[in-house]
Amino acid sequence: MPVPRIRQLVIAAKTLETADQLGELLGLGESFVDPGVAEFGLENRVYAIGDQFLEVVVPVKDDAPAQRFLTRYGEGAYMAIFQTGNLKSLRARVDSLGIRRVWNIDLPDISASHLHPADIGGGIVSVDEPRPSGSWRWGGPDWRERSVPGRLVSLAIETPDPLSLAGRWALALGLIVDGPTLYVEDGALIFRKGAVERLAAFGIQVDNRDAVLARARELGLDVDGFEIRFAGVGLSLVG
Template identity: 45%
Template sequence: MRLRQVCLVAENLEPTLETLGTLLDAEVCYRDPGISFFGLENGLFPVGTDFLEVVAPVREDTAASRHLARRGEGGYMLIMQCEDGVGAREHALAQGAQAVWQTDEKGIHATHFHPRSVPGAIVSLDSMEENEGDPGPGRRWDWAGPDWRGQLRDNGVL
């Protein structure tokens, strides 16, 4: 299991991305339109072959909004890449963890677990089947979009 993506939550996305981009000497590699499902907007930075993500709520009724009200800006979610997302999910559930979202589509097996289960942050256990001829470096990571490898820089690790 590998920590592949660290997610921060911020009140205002753009100024936070600008500051982090300057500090990391990096550009946002992807903005995922799919996270609007969770009432969020985001931006991801590649850090080595891992990722730093910042999310911000675009609605009041989101887990991120509640997190900001309770704890303020900062750490929000850890996304772990594992070989077997289904097996990792089943193991966590057997240990009493509470899943709050999961998907098993397009070769992706991912589960978000409630922060009370961990505790402290949302943890996601994700696996992605490799695509035929998938180029390196790094393994498939759809959460960073289709072109993240083109923005790789050896500017650090998470």
């Protein structure tokens, strides 16, 4: 079965000013507004970085799941979207494991399933199969023209029991357990010790790391080495 890859990472925020600030911080291009997220009581902005995506979602309804997340945790990493080449097999596997699929869609150009965060652990996980494989509906029709150089290289997940949660994700995504780190196509999932289960940090390869760090300081953000604390998420910059 094809190894999944990180395709899109999502931050839940209180206002769209957070999306504007993310774009300014990382030097991103114009964002895409996806009207489809209204189904989840959200509005959003999606930025293309290479052939991957950073999204900021903002709840516009009090009963939106993202609003419950913000009430409980504050702004932070909300969702990870993986690309797979065989969603049919993955759906069958998670069903056999008792991992609930809370949302499914099958369109001509993409199929997707959201896995229940209480079952997968750590946050909302979506697994999507675009057709053709290089396309990405959620990025907008012109995402290639708006994309800036860079790459999403890792996702860090905090949990009281890193090995146990890594094993659960490995079973769901069809990966090999290699201690507290799972390797996806051209990236890594890093499970580290934390008080609660949560998506904690995004590893991002950028061409202009020093410039990004300088902008972070100008914006008054906390900077620790090459990691910027932004909207409850650690943005770990790789040069």
